[in-house]
């Protein structure tokens with residue numbers, strides 16, 4: 001299907017200014033259906049971008065392409081060489097102790113000190129040596145975050161990382177992500193279907209619809225964000241209507 | 254017109270309290286508290302030995318009173334005597350050593366073949382096309398049925414016995430390792446790719462560990478068939494080993510020797526099972542601990 005695949009995975013070693021992600025005319029078809037259809041997207045260094053969209057609109061498809069997991073595309077995709085991904089499920093290797101999971105894939109010998117430091121950052125110092133199956137959902141998701149951040153990525157791709165967590169844990173892990181982002185200052189693309197989450201965390205909110213970025217607006221409120229200001233609520237209603245939820249029906253997610 | 258339950262209820266007093274009082278009393282039971290430890294009484298391990306010991310005692314009694322004669326089935330005491338004698342003559346150790354060696358050599362060959370074939374078939378499309386179809390066809394052949402052919406091809410020395418064991422081991426092991434490799438969670442493979450693991454590292458860190466539980470099930474199963482193959486293999490013209498002792502004893506109606514040999518087979522089988530279990534406990538320590546109550 002892919003007629004003119006052009007993928008360039010560029011590192012910062014070229015010396016010139018590069019964006020962590022630059023997408024031009026990206027099309028991805030499943031059969032005859034174009035899930036992504038001529039999509040353009042730029043992400044600036046250090047920017048926290050939330051990508052909203054209804055279920056099945058192609059959010060994960062886009063993220064997988066940016067993660068270089070899916071090459072059957074047409075168009076141009078340039079993404080930072082140093083990037084990390086965290087999925088809805090933590091996807092830790094169950095047969096490796098937590099700390100070994102963290103540093104797996106890093107060059108050189110498994111560096112325990114580095115793993116410990118990364119785990120301390122996400123508040124898992126007491127879980128360094130356990131098997132991943134022992135972790136609770138929130139802990140496992142935090143470990144997955146540590147595994148992503150230990151790679152010092154220029155671009156962090158998150159695919160609904162909070163959606164499998166219970167409401168309380170979700171709030172905590174969201175706060176943790178905001179905090180880690182402020183320390184690491186990597187660009188983040190957070191895929192989510194939760195409008196409040198997007199508005200609380202992101203600098204910029206996108207809505208994916210009909211295979212393209214249909215909505216692209218900054219969120220300028222100061223951090224930490226209050227979720228009960230008129231601005232917030234107005235933005236929320238606007239986004240929900242973009243997602244096909246009429247005003248009035250928008251209780252909470 | 255039928256008067257429904259609804260209608261009748263409206264006739265009742267509207268007062269809620271009266272309604273409550275009219276309800277039939279609710280039966281209540283206290284939930285059972287499970288005891289954490291059975292205090293007192295006989296320890297479980299000791300209790301478990303009761304029925305085997307009882308059976309052996311019954312057997313001994315039946316032999317002593319003459320219900321079981323020696324030519325049918327020797328008594329436990331006689332069998333113990335015989336085992337002791339065989340030990341003193343060195344026959345018992347020799348037989349065990351020879352048989353164990355056969356199993357080990359056959360197992361090593363079968364293990365090697367199964368691991369190589371399953372890995373090739375599991376990891377490479379071409380390997381699958383070349384290897385899996387014939388393996389799936391051959392696995393339906395009962396290995397024991399190959400004995401006549403093996404004798405024609407390899408005579409009656411050690412080869413047919415060892416090859417029989419190797420064949421018995423190869424198929425269950427192959428199927429399980431291949432299945433294990435094929436069922437690796439695609440999500441984990443993806444995660445490994447995003448961590449920058451190359452092909453070889455993916456195989457090492459993801460595919461092989463993921464296939465390990467299934468491979469060990471295959472190993473346990475194939476050890477079982479290895480013992481079966483040994484028993485059958487040793488009945489073909491062996492000049493040493495447990496099966497040889499058994500065959501010789503048959504000619505002289507020495508039921509005591511036969512039982513000693515059966516016990517040897519059983520003990521070796523248990524030992525093999527124990528080794529695999531230990532292996533599982535160490536290699537699969539990452540799995541959530543499972544304990545029977």
Ligand SMILES: Nc1ncnc2c1ncn2[C@@H]1O[C@H](COP(=O)(O)OP(=O)(O)O)[C@@H](O)[C@H]1O
Nearest residue numbers: 030031035053054055056057058059060061062
């Ligand atoms: N491997 C695939 N084969 C066929 N269809 C797919 C595949 N992956 C995704 N799709 C389809 O593409 C659409 C977008 O999927 P996805 O990106 O996962 O949606 P979401 O926005 O909910 O993450 C869905 O309709 C899905 O059925």
Ligand SMILES: [Mg+2]
Nearest residue numbers: 059060061160
């Ligand atoms: Mg998705």
